[in-house]
Amino acid sequence: MILKFKHSVCFFLLCVLFLSNAISGLETEKSLTVSYATNKPLIYPENQRAQGVYAEVLRAVFEDELGIQLKFENRPWKRAQIDVKMGRADIIVTVPTTERLRYVVPSVLPVYQLQRRLYTYPGHPRLDEILTMRSVQDVIDARLKMAAVIGDGWFKEKLLSRGVDANLVPDPRNSFRLLSDRRTDLVITAPSVYKNVMDTEAIEKDIFDTGVNLESISAHILMGKRSPYISLMPEVDRIISEMRRSGQLEAIYKKYN
Template identity: 25%
Template sequence: MLKWTLILLLLSWRAAAFEPPVKVLVYGDDAYPPYSYVENGIARGIYSDILRRVFEDMPGYKIKIVPIPWKRGLKMLKSGRGFALFPPYYYADKRLYISPYSKPILNEEVVVFCNNDSVQDRPLNNWPSDYLGLTIGVNEAFALGGNEFWNAVKAGKITISEAKGSRPSLLKLYEKKIDCYMNDRLSILWEIKRMTTEGLLPEDWKLTLGAVVSAEQGYLGFTTIQPEKYPYKDDFVETFNSILTQLKEKGEIEVIVKAYLEKDL
């Protein structure tokens, strides 16, 4: 009897040991450089690099990062067709279909850059009261700016102009179709450098840095819809958070960010 028990235990252990990894699709914003974007069909950017490093230490899963338009990615989570998306900011009161959020991956600073002519002799320190009457460019489906800003938009005191990513918004800013553009500071500067290198913007183009709107953090967000499709969700989230914390403590996340920002464009 003992012999058969040991055999059964051994077979069970072998079955568990050779159980194939769970296949998981994780979606990422395809138009948010340098943090997350697509290049030749492949997800690139700081977040993509960090997540790939985390996923290396998750052998129970075979994870593929799929770049996708941000608005479509949110719809995927809202319908339950998508499991996880990066890098949403933490808006638990606005996106009830996202929960939980992972531990924060990176800190970002949201700012406003403006055309010099549009804001000449205008104070710019107080957001959004100093920007009443202006047209502000924002990324499509991004919920940046704060409640006071969006209340001013609803009241018609500020006009917004949505675009898919930084590049079309910066072209609007250069062509003076909008007065200011709100987004992450690094993302704006990165795209300006790329567009200048490509000859789309003049090297002597000058902008005025306005208010710091907020300090945000990027996360990996998980859908709350159709939970039966993702029975591994709790384990995935717990494992992801644990490994991310370990990599931060070792300084690996900082190394990834630093190395990425030092790349020549």
């Protein structure tokens, strides 16, 4: 009886040890999750793999240099940000707005520069005025109708919070469709977003690229404060700095531009 009890105890301890090692192994192999919305050529899904500028930069930093595997999850932009905020994902790459800084730690160094450019429709009755705009304040003062993507933190912080009349839509294509139908006056977005939409929508003749860049903004790697990898951010900055110095970042930009 005692021998049987000892065998049972030994078997139980072996099971505990096996499970402990298995769990430890799973924790060691845990990947870092990147949440993103399609924004070609910056980041987009192709052949079941994330491609683009941001995807290559992130793989160079985390997989090549830090040995941490990445898992990319394609989401609507608002959902992508919520996933990081709630700890369901680790990283987004975007502008570190005041609101986002409540739940992320940004890389000190940017990984890309984005222009915020004005788009309207051909023959807009106030086109001459639009072409003279040079600042966000100019746009606010004009009191024109705008369209923007839900979750666009820059638009929310710079314009929506200051009373601009806007249609908020789930996707950049919706913004440009409203512009094409002349149901809004302005869209402000990056040229890369415009190009991506024009590649998929047959509305380019209905959109007027003013060539007016209101601001140049920096996209950073934003690590969620709930991520177990948060302590790596100083190392991330060291790697980005080295990629800039060596020309690796510039080579990635040229590949997609």
